[in-house]
Amino acid sequence: MSFQHKELPDQILLEECRRDSRLAYEALFDRYTPRLYKFGLKYLHDSQTTEELVMDLMLWVWNKRHSIDLKTEFSAYIFRAMRNSVISHLRKKVLETTPIDLLLNELAFSGKPADQDLEYKETESLYLEKLALLSPQRQKVFRMSREENMSYREIAQSMNLSVNTVENYMAASLAFFRTNLKEYTDIPTLILLAFLLGT
Incomplete structure (x- = not known):
């Protein structure tokens, strides 16, 4: 890879990928792979699984290079995709390790069909709300x-804030989420919230 490519912005690199x-x-691979790995490892605590998810995601980017239609910055897009990969993996892990009677009780209690994709869309919609x-x-x-895995120091520099202000914002936001979402205890919500609100 040339030095010139290393310095190009994401949008130009994507256009060249197309x-x-x-x-x-x-x-793009060299720019994002280490950050995506760090992001995934923070929640999965499994280096091999994290690496596999990152490689699968970056391969997907290459395979879909002609059809990726961004409505946001590539960094936000790729971290959102990695977040979804981690959530999907955590969901599968929970479903594999949770006693079947608990899962059946959960489905019976919710009264919803076993449509996990719909459940997660509803849960994410709740989070965004x-x-x-x-x-x-x-x-x-x-x-x-939470979505771009930036450190408090990086956020402070990007937004021209003090690190202490960023810490205070995050503490207040986490407290808000925990207070306003504590009544939601279904399995899909718990997985997503553990991922989003975990430290």
Whole structure:
């Protein structure tokens, strides 16, 4: 990979990927793989599984390079995709290790069909609904921390805030989520909330 590619912004690299540039793809790969790995490992605590999820995701980016239609920054897009991969893995793990009678009770109690994708869309919708109740500044800080895996120091520098202010924003946001979501105890919600609100 050339130095020139390493310095190009994501959008230009994506455009070159659509023209089948391997150099552009390698630049994106090198730029995001370590950060995605760190992000996944934070929640999975399993280096091999995390590496597999990252490799699968980056392979998917190459295979879908002609059809990826971004409505946001690539960094937000790729971390959201990694977040979804981790959630999917955690869901599968929980379903494999949770006693079947507990799962059956959960389904019976909820009265919903066993449509996991629908459940997760509903759960994420709930999360986004609560997130929208935060102030714009706190929303941005929370997303940068949880969705882009930025450190408090990185967030502070990006937003021209003190690290202490970022810490206070995050503490207040986490307390808000825990208070406003504590009545939701179904398995899909618990998995998603453990992922989003975990430290």
